[in-house]
Amino acid sequence: MLTGKQKRYLRSLAHHLDAVFQVGKGGVNDHLIRHIEEAIEKRELMKISILNNNADDPKEIGAALAEQSGSELVQVIGKTIVLYKESRDNKTIELPR
Numbered sequence: 001m002l003t004g005k006q007k008r009y010l011r012s013l014a015h016h017l018d019a020v021f022q023v024g025k026g027g028v029n030d031h032l033i034r035h036i037e038e039a040i041e042k043r044e045l046m047k048i049s050i051l052n053n054n055a056d057d058p059k060e061i062g063a064a065l066a067e068q069s070g071s072e073l074v075q076v077i078g079k080t081i082v083l084y085k086e087s088r089d090n091k092t093i094e095l096p097r
Contacts, residue, residue, distance in 0.1 A: 002072050002084070006095045010045060010074045013093065014082045019049035027056060028064050036069045040085045044093050050079040 002010070020039055021032065040046055048065065050058050062081040066073035071085035086093075 002074065002095075005097075007074050009096050010084050010093075011082065014045055014047060014074065017045065017047050019047040019080065021046075021048045022051050023048060023054055023061055023065075024051045025053040025055075027054065028061060028068070033065070033068045036065065036071075036083070040069065040071055040083060041087055042090055044087045044090070045074075045082070045084050048081045048083065050081070052079075 020043070021036060023032065036046075036048070050056075050061060054061075058079050058081065059076050062073050062076040062083075065071075065081060066083055069083065069085070071083045074082040074084050076082075084093075
């Protein structure tokens with residue numbers, strides 16, 4: 001579980017990132033989750049955007065993606081989701097205490 005201080009730090013790092021994945025009208029599926037798990041192991045921090053043709057609530061999508069991929073939901077702002085998961089092999093982000 002991330003503290004507020006850690007979430008603020010991660011949001012500042014994520015500000016300059018581009019979205020890696022997009023959630024379309026198909027929504028959240030196993031194929032998308034598998035790709036997110038692989039990519040977040042290498043990156044630790046990633047943005048995911050939700051396309052306009054998806055009518056689901058972005059907060060619900062963010063919670064589902066975080067739960068199913070085993071990552072932490074850092075932020076949902078508009079149609080952009082920020083996820084974080086500490087990498088086992090490629091650790092680059094040092095979180096504040």
